[in-house]
Amino acid sequence: MKSLEELQAIRDRKKAEINNRTTGENNIRIIVGMATCGIAAGARPVLQAFGEEIESRKLENVTLGQTGCIGLCKYEPIVEVFVPGQDKVTYVHMDAKKAREVITSHILNGKPIAEYTYKE
Amino acid sequence: MIERAHILVCGGTGCTSGNSKAIFEEFKKQVKAVNLENEVKIIMTGCFGLCAKGPIVVIYPEGAFYQHVKPEYVKEIVEEHIVKGRIVDKYVHRETDESGKSKSIEDSAFYKSQKRIVLRHCGVIDPENIDEYLAFDGYKAYEKVVTTMTPEEVCDLVTASGLRGRGGGGFPTGVKWASTLKAPGDIKYVVCNADEGDPGAFMDRSLLEGDPHAVLEAMMINGYAVGAHQGYIYVRAEYPIAVHRLQVAINQAREYGILGKNAMGLGHDFDIDIRLGAGAFVCGEATALIHSIEGKRGEPTQKPPHLADHGLFGRPTVLNNVETYGNITQIILNGPEWFRSMGTEKSPGTKVFALGGKITNTGLVEIPMGTTLRTIIEDIGGGIPNGRKFKAAQTGGPSGGCIPASLIDTPIDYDNLIKIGSMMGSGGLIVMDDTTCMVDIAKFFLEFTVDESCGKCTPCRIGNKRLYEILEKITEGKGTMEDIDKLEELCYYIKSNSLCGLGQTAPNPVLSTLKYFRDEYIAHVKDKKCPAGVCKALLNYVIDPSKCVGCGLCKRGCPAGAISGELKQPHVIDTSKCIKCGACIAACRKNAIEKK
Incomplete structure (x- = not known):
């Protein structure tokens, strides 16, 4: 027998997961470049780090996705963050640690980390 | 961690017969082959609705809607979409607007005019996983009802919503519940009528296949509202997928302590069992259904006594249709005003229709009551195929009637349909074109x-x-x-x-x-004519001598030896020998043979 609290815990845990099944326009989208170049440069641990953070922090309004090569292979792993109503932010040379920082600073506190972004 | 991509394979009846099980297995195999089984979730869902385009696979977060998927496409979809993140456009269902821009699936004509309340989870969750149902506030309505409301309040709330029986009769559900609650007796029963029998109807079936827990939860609420501790779902054995998923759902709910003694620890005992029907149409009738559950012959008896006083095993019983139950949890959670905001004043809410016959988009649609037949046929259904003309629509199956083309702008609700000589029925909608007699x-x-x-x-x-x-x-x-x-x-x-x-x-x-x-x-x-050219006895096959080149193909093709003629001379059909099989029409290359 599951208690009411346990049922609620299941609801909360599953919600972040199910959230990926909406194309909700108001969601923050995190897109990881997962082409050959990205994967070779270490995009998979980045993607996994995002996934773990989204799940453990129960971020219901964040969709995690992937994309192919955007042409800047030199800068991989590349991550693009789309916050509704704001310009997209492109992070380059990412790793798992940086990914977790992006979650805390950019996603949770609304402060993009300039240091990690693409600069010309 | 959460999976970054979700592959949803339709496991409704239509797509299953289109071999979606093999597609599901192939996805598992191919995803494993590229070592992504930890990143990608693959599930089978209920019906997406657009059965004409099945088998259907939807991949999130992009929401890419793949149509007519075959197992041999799967490898390419996995390698392109899942590994490289490129949607395989050639397999995707797309509609374009006037400027040629492709629309999202939510904006497509088929989905845009729909309002999916009852079908909200169909094609979204895995029906065999209770956790996914819980994620959508599953069993919260039951918790709310038992912890904050009295049974009388529940009945009143359902009455206030204006919900009417979706099996076709349209009796106010809340009134039915209240009279069962008032009936004296300590043993009462809740029964779900899933004996959907109309030819061409598959709404209840699809709901049970796509979202079985929603029905279980509604029955629990019903049990609390009338003071019953046992529920039965009477479902026909011809619905094997629905029966299987219901049983899985019941088992999972029991395991979680949601069903059974002291359900969810809230003090109300309630359990549900399945009773299989053998597929007799009459057993969809309330009293016949009750007798069938009791193990007697499925025959109706006179009413009164009504089920609320003398139902299953002689006890007060409340019987509701599957789709009626599909509305209950939403009404409890969102309130009766929300429900009344949809549909018409006397028929609030939505109605699910199984769209079939001579229509482009065969499938399962849910529309607000009061939507016109025109919207359903021309917009959602995509019109009549092969350039034919709409002649009539049949609602309510063998109990209903035909709506002619002249009444296509009738807003559909219970009362309007009765007024024009048809009835809502359980929701089969068969479209007919001018070739139908x-x-x-x-x-x-x-x-x-x-x-x-x-x-x-x-x-x-x-x-x-x-x-x-x-x-x-x-x-x-x-x-x-x-x-x-x-x-x-x-x-x-x-x-x-x-x-x-x-x-x-x-x-x-x-x-x-x-x-x-x-x-x-x-x-x-x-x-002695059949204007639509259907009734065989009133038709004659005639060869047009001006078109016939005397090739003899029809003569050779005729199984009855009814065609005679010299080579290179126009042939003639002897109507006394002709069996009207149409073999000559199929054989003729000059379109020289007509049905008159």
Whole structure:
């Protein structure tokens, strides 16, 4: 027998997961470049780090996705963050640690980390 | 960690018969082959609705809607979409707007006018995983009801919502619950009617397959509201996927302590069992259904006594249709005003229709009550294929009637349909074009009811048989004008004297076609012609001598030896020998043979 609290815990845990099944326009989208170049440069641990953070922090309004090569292979792993109503932010040379920082600073506190972004 | 991509393979009945199980297995295999099984979730869901495009696979977060998927496409989809993040456009269902821009699936004509309340989880969750149902506030409505409301308040809330029985009768659900609550007795039952029997209807089936927990939760709420501790789902054995998923759902709910003694620790005992029906149409009738569960012969009995006083095993019983239950949790969580904000004043909410027949987008649609037939057929259904003209729509199956093209702008709700001589029925909607003969259609439905009549009362057992015989006579060109009058008289007699709903509604297809297509009946009787070119006895196959080149193909193709003629001379069909099989039409390369 599951208690009411346990049922609620299941609801909360599953919600972040199910959230990926909406194309909700108001969601923050995190897109990881997962082409050959990205994967070779270490995009998979980045993607996994995002996934773990989204799940453990129960971020219901964040969709995690992937994309192919955007042409800047030199800068991989590349991550693009789309916050509704704001310009997209492109992070380059990412790793798992940086990914977790992006979650805390950019996603949770609304402060993009300039240091990690693409600069010309 | 959470999976970054979700592959949803349709596991509804339509797509399953299109081999979606093999597609599901292939996805598992291919995803494993690229070592992504930890990043990608693959599940089977209920019906997406657009059955005409099945088998369907939807991949999130992009929401890419793949149509007519075959197992051999899977490898490419996995390698391109899942590994490289590129949607495989050639397999995707796309509609474009005037400027050529492709629309998202939510904006497509098929989904745009729909409002999916009952079907909200179909094609979204894995019906065999209770956790996914919980994620969408599953079993919260039950928790809310038991912790904050009295049974009277629950009945009042459902009454206030204006919800009416979706099985077709349209009786106010809350009133039904309240009278069962008031009935004296400490043992009461809740029964779910999942004996969907109309030809062409698959709404209840799809809901049970796509979201079984929603029905279980609604039955629990119903149990609390009327003071019952046991529920039964009466479902036909012909729905194996629905039965399986229901059983899985019941087992999971019991394991979590959601069903059973002291359900969810909230102090109300409630359990649910499945009872399989053998597929008799009459068992969808309330009293016959109850007798079938009791192990007796599935025959109706006189009402009153009503089920609320004397139902299953002689105890007070509340019986609701699957789709009715599909609305309950949403009404509890969102309130009656929310429910009343949709649909019409007397028929609030939505209705699910199984769209079939001569229509481009065959499938399962849910629309707010009051939507016109035109919207359903032209927008959602995508119109009539092959450039044909819309002639009529049949609602309510063998109990309903035909809506002619002239009434296409009728807003659909319970009362309007009754007014024009049809009925809501459980929600089958069969579209017919100008190649459909209305007398033949009436005969088709009569044949069904004659087969399915239980035989207990004379008007239904003998009357419908006689109706069928008169229709047969007319379609064979042997009818007289007196037959049409007799037909009408007999219809009214059967309607007013039959014991149960089956007999009382069986003449509806005849009456409504007589009302709107009387000229077709007269053409069959007076001119001995079938205007739609369907009734074989009234047709003759004729070779047009100006088109015939005398090749002899038809002569060789004719199994009855009815065609004669010299080579390179126009051939002739001997109508006394012709069996009207159509083999000559198929053989002719010059389109020289016509049905007249």
